[in-house]
Amino acid sequence: MIDREQVLHVAQLARLELSEDELERMAHELSGVLDHIERIGELDLDEVAPTSHVVEVENALREDKPRPPLPREVALAAAPLVLQDGFAVPSPQA
Amino acid sequence: MSDPIALSAAEAASRVHAGALDPAELFDAYQSRAAADELNAFTWVAEEPPTATAAMAEGPLGGVPLAVKDLFCTRGVPSQAGSRILQGYEPPYTATAVERLEQAGAPLLGKTNQDEFAMGSSNENSGYGPVLNPWDRGRVPGGSSGGSAAAVAAGLAPWALGTDTGGSIRQPASLCGIVGLKPTYGAVSRYGMIAFASSLDQAGPLTRNVTDAALILGQMVGPRDRCDSTSLEFPESIELPTATRLDGAAIGVPEELSGEGIEDGVLRAFEETLHIAERLGATVKRCRLPHAPHALSAYYVLAPAEASSNLARYDGVRYGLREEAETLLEMYTRTRRDGFGAEVKRRIMLGTYALSSGYYEAYYGRAQRVRTKIVEDFRAAFEDFDLVACPTSPTVAFELGARTGDPLAMYMSDVLTVPMSLAGVPALSLPNGMSDGLPTGFQLAGPPFSENRLLDVAFALEQAIDFDAVPARA
Amino acid sequence: MSDGAATSPNDGLDGFEPVIGLEIHVQLSTATKMFCSCPLSFGEPPNTYTCPVCLGLPGSLPVVNARAIHFGLMIGLALECELAPRSSFHRKNYFYPDLPKGYQISQYDEPLCRGGRLGEVRIHRAHLEEDAAKLVHVGTSGRIHGSDVSVVDFNRGGTPLVEIVTEPDLHDPVRAREWLELLRTTLRQLGVSDVNMEEGSLRCDANVSIRLGGSVALGTKTELKNMNSFRFLERGIRAELARQAELLRAGEPVVQETLHFDPQTGKLSALRSKEEAHDYRYFPEPDLVPIQIDEDMVAAARAQLPELPAARVERYESEFGLTAASARHLAFRVELGAYFEAALAELARAGDGHGGVDAAPVQIDPAVAQQLANWISGELVRRLGEEDPADSRVAPAQLARLVALISQRAITAGAGRQVLDRMVQQGGDPEGIVETEGLGAIASGDEALAGVVAAAIEAHQGAAEKIKAGNAKAMGPIIGYVMRETKGRADGAEVSRLVRAQLGLEN
Ligand SMILES: [Mg+2]
Numbered sequence A: 001m002i003d004r005e006q007v008l009h010v011a012q013l014a015r016l017e018l019s020e021d022e023l024e025r026m027a028h029e030l031s032g033v034l035d036h037i038e039r040i041g042e043l044d045l046d047e048v049a050p051t052s053h054v055v056e057v058e059n060a061l062r063e064d065k066p067r068p069p070l071p072r073e074v075a076l077a078a079a080p081l082v083l084q085d086g087f088a089v090p091s092p093q094a
Numbered sequence B: 001m002s003d004p005i006a007l008s009a010a011e012a013a014s015r016v017h018a019g020a021l022d023p024a025e026l027f028d029a030y031q032s033r034a035a036a037d038e039l040n041a042f043t044w045v046a047e048e049p050p051t052a053t054a055a056m057a058e059g060p061l062g063g064v065p066l067a068v069k070d071l072f073c074t075r076g077v078p079s080q081a082g083s084r085i086l087q088g089y090e091p092p093y094t095a096t097a098v099e100r101l102e103q104a105g106a107p108l109l110g111k112t113n114q115d116e117f118a119m120g121s122s123n124e125n126s127g128y129g130p131v132l133n134p135w136d137r138g139r140v141p142g143g144s145s146g147g148s149a150a151a152v153a154a155g156l157a158p159w160a161l162g163t164d165t166g167g168s169i170r171q172p173a174s175l176c177g178i179v180g181l182k183p184t185y186g187a188v189s190r191y192g193m194i195a196f197a198s199s200l201d202q203a204g205p206l207t208r209n210v211t212d213a214a215l216i217l218g219q220m221v222g223p224r225d226r227c228d229s230t231s232l233e234f235p236e237s238i239e240l241p242t243a244t245r246l247d248g249a250a251i252g253v254p255e256e257l258s259g260e261g262i263e264d265g266v267l268r269a270f271e272e273t274l275h276i277a278e279r280l281g282a283t284v285k286r287c288r289l290p291h292a293p294h295a296l297s298a299y300y301v302l303a304p305a306e307a308s309s310n311l312a313r314y315d316g317v318r319y320g321l322r323e324e325a326e327t328l329l330e331m332y333t334r335t336r337r338d339g340f341g342a343e344v345k346r347r348i349m350l351g352t353y354a355l356s357s358g359y360y361e362a363y364y365g366r367a368q369r370v371r372t373k374i375v376e377d378f379r380a381a382f383e384d385f386d387l388v389a390c391p392t393s394p395t396v397a398f399e400l401g402a403r404t405g406d407p408l409a410m411y412m413s414d415v416l417t418v419p420m421s422l423a424g425v426p427a428l429s430l431p432n433g434m435s436d437g438l439p440t441g442f443q444l445a446g447p448p449f450s451e452n453r454l455l456d457v458a459f460a461l462e463q464a465i466d467f468d469a470v471p472a473r474a
Numbered sequence C: 001m002s003d004g005a006a007t008s009p010n011d012g013l014d015g016f017e018p019v020i021g022l023e024i025h026v027q028l029s030t031a032t033k034m035f036c037s038c039p040l041s042f043g044e045p046p047n048t049y050t051c052p053v054c055l056g057l058p059g060s061l062p063v064v065n066a067r068a069i070h071f072g073l074m075i076g077l078a079l080e081c082e083l084a085p086r087s088s089f090h091r092k093n094y095f096y097p098d099l100p101k102g103y104q105i106s107q108y109d110e111p112l113c114r115g116g117r118l119g120e121v122r123i124h125r126a127h128l129e130e131d132a133a134k135l136v137h138v139g140t141s142g143r144i145h146g147s148d149v150s151v152v153d154f155n156r157g158g159t160p161l162v163e164i165v166t167e168p169d170l171h172d173p174v175r176a177r178e179w180l181e182l183l184r185t186t187l188r189q190l191g192v193s194d195v196n197m198e199e200g201s202l203r204c205d206a207n208v209s210i211r212l213g214g215s216v217a218l219g220t221k222t223e224l225k226n227m228n229s230f231r232f233l234e235r236g237i238r239a240e241l242a243r244q245a246e247l248l249r250a251g252e253p254v255v256q257e258t259l260h261f262d263p264q265t266g267k268l269s270a271l272r273s274k275e276e277a278h279d280y281r282y283f284p285e286p287d288l289v290p291i292q293i294d295e296d297m298v299a300a301a302r303a304q305l306p307e308l309p310a311a312r313v314e315r316y317e318s319e320f321g322l323t324a325a326s327a328r329h330l331a332f333r334v335e336l337g338a339y340f341e342a343a344l345a346e347l348a349r350a351g352d353g354h355g356g357v358d359a360a361p362v363q364i365d366p367a368v369a370q371q372l373a374n375w376i377s378g379e380l381v382r383r384l385g386e387e388d389p390a391d392s393r394v395a396p397a398q399l400a401r402l403v404a405l406i407s408q409r410a411i412t413a414g415a416g417r418q419v420l421d422r423m424v425q426q427g428g429d430p431e432g433i434v435e436t437e438g439l440g441a442i443a444s445g446d447e448a449l450a451g452v453v454a455a456a457i458e459a460h461q462g463a464a465e466k467i468k469a470g471n472a473k474a475m476g477p478i479i480g481y482v483m484r485e486t487k488g489r490a491d492g493a494e495v496s497r498l499v500r501a502q503l504g505l506e507n
């Protein structure tokens, strides 16, 4: 149902590195699950509206009032690498 | 004085209120048990009670300590959601649900083990090792709130907080022989709960009995949380249940959820409980939830899709694990390769695929429409019945490793709990017997905000069933 | 309205017609961010304005800022859009270090506003979303394998944005620039944004294609990213149009791509895309509930709409009789329009509008209004540049009285310019400056003036001969002499009358 190429493409979208072994296994396992899932294809759902929320609430809006932000040392506390008071990462353009 | 561990949470609270039990002593008794945990139920245990124990004792929860599933953010305390990618992560804030319970007088006893990001039905997907079932240490406690369920069942905690996305409170409660309640979606704030699938996740209690569940739930619901847009004000207060009879109660038994694929022992216990209900005055009739057979399929599209997005934030930039690499892309892919376990990767892949260009309508769109049909099915059933009933889990606790090689078989563990999750209705699992020396669970579900009714009916059944089996306490 | 410029902006396109659409991101000037209660940041030290929500910490949840919705509705009304009765948010999924959750919360199939118009340009849609954080390249660091390092500052992350997408209704780079200026003024009038391109609170991308003149089908378009000034927008589009025309002339196809314009070199380069695969996997944001726009919300937004530039242009033309160019100039610079109206009010109050003190409402003589407009957008702006005249030493009432002095011929225009110099530099009343500087107009019939004219003719005999021979243009040097001698206080018409009289010509 889903081949190795598709698995690679999806892994790239999801930013997951998969080993050659994992690729094969993933293709096999996902195919099995998708086979099961595709049974919903049998239902006639043309006239049915999609449900995103089961709660019937609207306009859960917030008043535009500022609250004190986190102290910087707290914001950065769990950062793997801090440089110049910011979260350091390998440059995207590199 | 009698052993405080033998008391239910509600009993302990009322003794503390009466001045007959020292809350610090109560905390110590549980703390030493939790610290000596042999089930791997805890990932962190408090060293001492919070300094405010005396003040807490005056709250409605009487200073009775609380075990909290790892995925609730607790300020300054490891909150890892069972994942290696969050190893050692200490959030700067506390989840609303935990905060409300602390304010109501329940000090934090410890954080409990779970399937990674709540993805699993056996607790074998934890990044911190599996939890063992206190009834049989060769078996799973269920999941994903397996640590919470095992801790309560083994008397390592008086009560615990769990979360339920497709059955993650009810199924481990069933497999561990305790009470588990998934409230109406939106009744308990999700703020500070590390997300699995946002439109399904709901926090709830795991307790030794129905009264304890009512007592703690009453402090979790209430006014809506302004930090959670999907949170709702609970329309009434939660009362401690008192019913002894079920006269006038109409209970529907969905055909689709009470036959095929269910173990004999589980079915037998279920039928017996239905007879008890009738004896107490309830009318029990077959009913239909025609789209329930498709619920699992819809669930395994919607939940992984939301999860694939919710878990995108674990990228090694701001917190958690990071694998250094020369390029940003490699930093991302290696961090996520090493930080996530196999099941989490599988669901991220499944969800990413279901949302990807060209597949959205066939998977996500269709699953959302199935969800509509399931909501309608429940609505129709509740026009004729007060509650619906079915077993919680098709099987009793299975052996460690029995389903790890077959994802689909593992997913089938949720087949009886997922429909209620999709419909957002409250559902409760009540221990109702034993099969092969292991507990079985009886599931009751009602319309949105029918928690009081659910608790009342469960209480009456609980008294009549008189389930008094307790796993050997270490 | 690019009033018959000498060279058309589309010269050199060989009859290809440019088709330009704009995508504008506007930072809203709310007090807090789009989905959390952090204050908006204006250059604070990095990572000092963050919270669990805008850092994307585990377990945090977004909540919509009510004022962002309100501002969105105001923009929708100002752009004559259809306001959605129901609006919702989606997640746009992609990985980038400036995007803390791995998705941007944006609007997709249910935007707040659809289908509007500003001037001659149709609006396709306007929707709300959150801004990304700031990613700064800091060079190499030994700490990450010696590779290039960037640093993320989340202060800006989560700032409310309105994205406005136009239809491809623009057909030359100058108009694109002018239209964006109109949009900026409109948004500034609304008070919903600082709309500053240099500071990034107004950002514009352009979709550019060309087609054979008269053809209906659209050519392949390219996207020009983030040109951070009005000038660069115009230059960037111009450069891209030239590039596309050259490709087509050479028989090569235009490739759909995203381009970056470098204002230093004038060159366009292809940008590497954020997500090579461009599969954003949009799905409804499960952490937010839909927004139901009710009549009260629309009424509240409508109640706060000021007069918008387009309406103001019309009013200046119909009510005060200003020329179209003048009306536009004043209306598109909000502060000039405000100054103009304050000055007009003073003219009316003083009864100097040639309408009489007791006439109510006072009719302003269109000629006076036009003169006032000219003095504001000409002489005053020449002296103040970009400065808001309300912040200058010249009060609107004082400028109004200065213009009144000129229109009543109490002083000449030349003297008026000298008075204005003084007012701008030192402040003060025009009447007082005229008095102390002795700049009052020389009255006609003044003996001294006749003497100065005689001296001027004496000094320019050649010019006098030419005038007598019928060459009126030769009058210049003689008038210039008189003006110098009288410090500009003499009335030009009176001087030329005296010259002709003294030369024995008929007036
Ligand atoms: Mg955008």
Ligand SMILES: [Zn+2]
Binding pocket: C033, C036, C037, C038, C049, C050, C051, C052, C053, C054, C055, C158
């Ligand atoms: Zn924030």
